[in-house]
Amino acid sequence: xxxxxxxxxxxxxxxxxxxxxxxxxxxxxxxxxxxxxxxxxxxxxxxxxxxxx
Amino acid sequence: xxxxxxxxxxxxxxxxxxxxxxxxxxxxxxxxxxxxxxxxxxxxxxxxxxxxxxxxxxxxxxxxxxxxxxxxxxxxxxxxxxxxxxxxxxxxxxxxxxxxxxxxxxxxxxxxxxxxxxxxxxxxxxxxxxxxxxxxxxxxxxxxxxxxxxxxxxxxxxxxxxxxxxxxxxxxxxxxxxxxxxxxxxxxxxxxxxxxxxxxxxxxxxxxxxxxxxxxxxxxxxxx
Amino acid sequence: xxxxxxxxxxxxxxxxxxxxxxxxxxxxxxxxxxxxxxxxxxxxxxxxxxxxxxxxxxxxxxxxxxxxxxxxxxxxxxxxxxxxxxxxxxxxxxxxxxxxxxxxxxxxxxxxxxxxxxxxxxxxxxxxxxxxxxxxxxxxxxxxxxxxxxxxxxxxxxxxxxxxxxxxxxxxxxxxxxxxxxxxxxxxxxxxxxxxxxxxxxxxxxxxxxxxxxxxxxxxxxxxxxxxxxxxxxxxxxxxxxxxxxxxxxxxx
Amino acid sequence: xxxxxxxxxxxxxxxxxxxxxxxxxxxxxxxxxxxxxxxxxxxxxxxxxxxxxxxxxxxxxxxxxxxxxxxxxxxxxxxxxxxxxxxxxxxxxxxxxxxxxxxxxxxxxxxxxxxxxxxxxxxxxxxxxxxxxxxxxxxxxxxxxxxxxxxxxxxxxxxxxxxxxxxxxxxxxxxxxxxxxxxxxxxxxxxxxxxxxxxxxxxxxxx
Numbered sequence: 055x056x057x058x059x060x061x062x063x064x065x066x067x068x069x070x071x072x073x074x075x076x077x078x079x080x081x082x083x084x085x086x087x088x089x090x091x092x093x094x095x096x097x098x099x100x101x102x103x104x105x106x107x
Numbered sequence: 108x109x110x111x112x113x114x115x116x117x118x119x120x121x122x123x124x125x126x127x128x129x130x131x132x133x134x135x136x137x138x139x140x141x142x143x144x145x146x147x148x149x150x151x152x153x154x155x156x157x158x159x160x161x162x163x164x165x166x167x168x169x170x171x172x173x174x175x176x177x178x179x180x181x182x183x184x185x186x187x188x189x190x191x192x193x194x195x196x197x198x199x200x201x202x203x204x205x206x207x208x209x210x211x212x213x214x215x216x217x218x219x220x221x222x223x224x225x226x227x228x229x230x231x232x233x234x235x236x237x238x239x240x241x242x243x244x245x246x247x248x249x250x251x252x253x254x255x256x257x258x259x260x261x262x263x264x265x266x267x268x269x270x271x272x273x274x275x276x277x278x279x280x281x282x283x284x285x286x287x288x289x290x291x292x293x294x295x296x297x298x299x300x301x302x303x304x305x306x307x308x309x310x311x312x313x314x315x316x317x318x319x320x321x322x323x324x325x326x327x328x329x330x331x
Numbered sequence: 332x333x334x335x336x337x338x339x340x341x342x343x344x345x346x347x348x349x350x351x352x353x354x355x356x357x358x359x360x361x362x363x364x365x366x367x368x369x370x371x372x373x374x375x376x377x378x379x380x381x382x383x384x385x386x387x388x389x390x391x392x393x394x395x396x397x398x399x400x401x402x403x404x405x406x407x408x409x410x411x412x413x414x415x416x417x418x419x420x421x422x423x424x425x426x427x428x429x430x431x432x433x434x435x436x437x438x439x440x441x442x443x444x445x446x447x448x449x450x451x452x453x454x455x456x457x458x459x460x461x462x463x464x465x466x467x468x469x470x471x472x473x474x475x476x477x478x479x480x481x482x483x484x485x486x487x488x489x490x491x492x493x494x495x496x497x498x499x500x501x502x503x504x505x506x507x508x509x510x511x512x513x514x515x516x517x518x519x520x521x522x523x524x525x526x527x528x529x530x531x532x533x534x535x536x537x538x539x540x541x542x543x544x545x546x547x548x549x550x551x552x553x554x555x556x557x558x559x560x561x562x563x564x565x566x567x568x569x570x571x572x573x574x575x576x577x578x579x580x581x582x583x584x
Numbered sequence: 585x586x587x588x589x590x591x592x593x594x595x596x597x598x599x600x601x602x603x604x605x606x607x608x609x610x611x612x613x614x615x616x617x618x619x620x621x622x623x624x625x626x627x628x629x630x631x632x633x634x635x636x637x638x639x640x641x642x643x644x645x646x647x648x649x650x651x652x653x654x655x656x657x658x659x660x661x662x663x664x665x666x667x668x669x670x671x672x673x674x675x676x677x678x679x680x681x682x683x684x685x686x687x688x689x690x691x692x693x694x695x696x697x698x699x700x701x702x703x704x705x706x707x708x709x710x711x712x713x714x715x716x717x718x719x720x721x722x723x724x725x726x727x728x729x730x731x732x733x734x735x736x737x738x739x740x741x742x743x744x745x746x747x748x749x750x751x752x753x754x755x756x757x758x759x760x761x762x763x764x765x766x767x768x769x770x771x772x773x774x775x776x777x778x779x780x781x782x783x784x785x786x787x788x789x790x791x
Contacts, residue, residue: 073447120686123682274479279507
């Protein structure tokens with residue numbers, strides 16, 4: 055099976071790959087958002103600590 | 108015995124308050140009538156169309172009217188501190204809360220039953236389904252009050268609880284809407300509706316027993 | 332309590348303490364990621380490449396490998412949320428409260444994915460983006476339940492109070508989910524169009540089933556990973572005045 | 585008095601945190617029959633929070649409250665305690681009498697009948713008046729009348745003297761003294777100095 059055939063998914067490529075793409079993005083966002091929040095938290099908290107020292 | 112006395116005292120108090128305030132009874136009722144009059148204006152007054160969707164319209168409007176009236180269930184008690192006093196009573200909060208819900212239903216739910224036949228005639232509903240419509244309203248609107256009470260109890264402490272209340276409560280109203288609406292529709296075409304009515308009865312029993320608990324817990328949380 | 336070995340009890344006691352839990356997650360995270368990547372890799376390879384096309388639906392059925400596991404997860408996570416909420420309510424374990432509220436956005440995401448992929452699958456099968464199919468409709472209501480939980484948590488300022496509220500709501504929801512599900516199913520059988528049956532119960536071949544189960548498992552591990560990430564930030568924010576967080580902040584600099 | 589258990593309220597190692605601020609920490613106290621506990625401190629020092637913890641509305645962030653050596657979330661406690669907070673807890677659309685009847689139905693009847701209690705707080709001729717027609721001071725006295733008609737050992741009062749005149753204050757003080765003499769106990773917050781002759785008054789200063 056060629057790559058092209060694989061990507062076309064028997065003519066349903068749009069539906070299949072959009073599904074997988076959106077799923078990937080949503081799941082990725084669920085990991086990245088808390089990590090970003092944690093980074094921000096540490097930046098803010100260390101600023102606060104330096105102020106109080 | 109004294110618990111029963113307290114239960115009655117709460118119902119009596121809330122009914123007395125409703126009589127003195129009046130608008131509390133009138134508002135949901137007016138809303139109910141208004142929404143139903145809007146439908147023919149919105150979708151056109153073809154008798155066939157209206158007749159077909161009449162059960163749905165009446166039930167969706169009843170649902171919205173019930174939801175809008177929920178806010179008055181605990182609001183004034185929360186604002187003037189009476190709620191704290193009820194929670195501090197040695198009697199089980201869930202029972203006292205049940206009294207409040209019953210009084211609230213008598214004031215806001217029961218009037219819907221009285222105007223519903225009139226509106227059914229407006230929408231050209233077949234007369235043989237009128238009885239079933241009233242029966243479903245009689246069984247269904249208390250369920251709406253009981254489930255809705257959980258939602259208001261959770262949001263009564265919030266400054267802007269209105270939007271979130273509908274998000275919490277409306278999904279839980281779905282089963283009542285499905286069975287009640289369907290029963291009325293079936294009755295219109297002369298089919299038996301025993302199954303739907305039995306399910307509504309069991310929903311009422313279930314919510315009578317279960318709903319006061321989370322309501323009481325949520326109220327305790329709300330006064331914090 | 333007598334039946335549970337002492338070591339297990341001690342383990343749970345330690346896990347319930349935030350700094351221990353935080354350190355523990357640091358240790359297990361790489362393993363979870365490795366298992367997740369392996370499962371997903373094999374699952375997708377099996378599902379997208381090895382498994383044959385369906386004789387009726389062609390290749391479009393391959394959406395099943397994310398649609399069905401997401402739908403399972405959406406219910407599973409709601410259960411986890413309600414159970415941990417109940418544990419938090421009864422035994423006042425902070426970590427259980429945090430598990431409950433941290434699960435909500437992940438559960439909502441899976442519900443959204445199930446709906447979105449269901450709609451994308453439905454378009455070629457039913458010819459329309461949305462059908463009031465029983466499962467899609469209950470999934471939609473489940474999404475509203477999740478949004479209610481998230482909204483309620485956001486609306487209450489005091490987060491300890493908010494997690495209590497969320498636990499109560501999740502428990503109420505859990506009692507209602509089966510009722511909603513069955514009533515929607517019942518409603519659907521009355522109004523069902525003839526086309527819907529096409530998607531019902533595709534006689535599933537073993538080569539299609541194995542990737543499906545692999546993906547279901549991989550989503551469970553994804554949930555663990557995402558949950559831990561959310562728990563960590565929630566813990567840090569709630570315990571921001573505790574000594575262990577302060578030392579953590581110092582270490583970061 | 586009841587079951588030979590001597591009433592006693594204990595706060596053990598209580599702490600309360602609000603918005604990152606520690607209001608109080610490791611607070612201990614013990615209150616026995618006939619005693620008054622006066623909480624002092626500026627606005628926002630946690631007086632009301634402490635009272636609400638004692639009512640069971642709020643959970644302490646650490647520590648516990650014991651009533652007769654039991655945790656307060658069993659019903660025995662609520663048989664014995666009454667709370668008058670910032671909010672009057674009376675319905676303004678109801679008359680004085682109707683309000684008191686509801687309060688009475690929610691608890692056990694105590695030393696005084698409703699007319700006696702109204703006489704005590706000098707509201708005798710107001711029983712048919714709607715609460716919304718009362719002045720702030722009269723409303724306060726009405727909410728205090730609630731304490732008299734039910735049988736409660738522990739009174740928890742949050743700023744009971746606000747909107748009362750001199751005469752009203754001394755009236756409440758005499759009621760409090762009487763309550764303590766009869767085997768009751770009181771926890772209150774107040775900006776005013778209280779004059780309770782021959783009553784054992786403990787003070788806690790929150791800062």
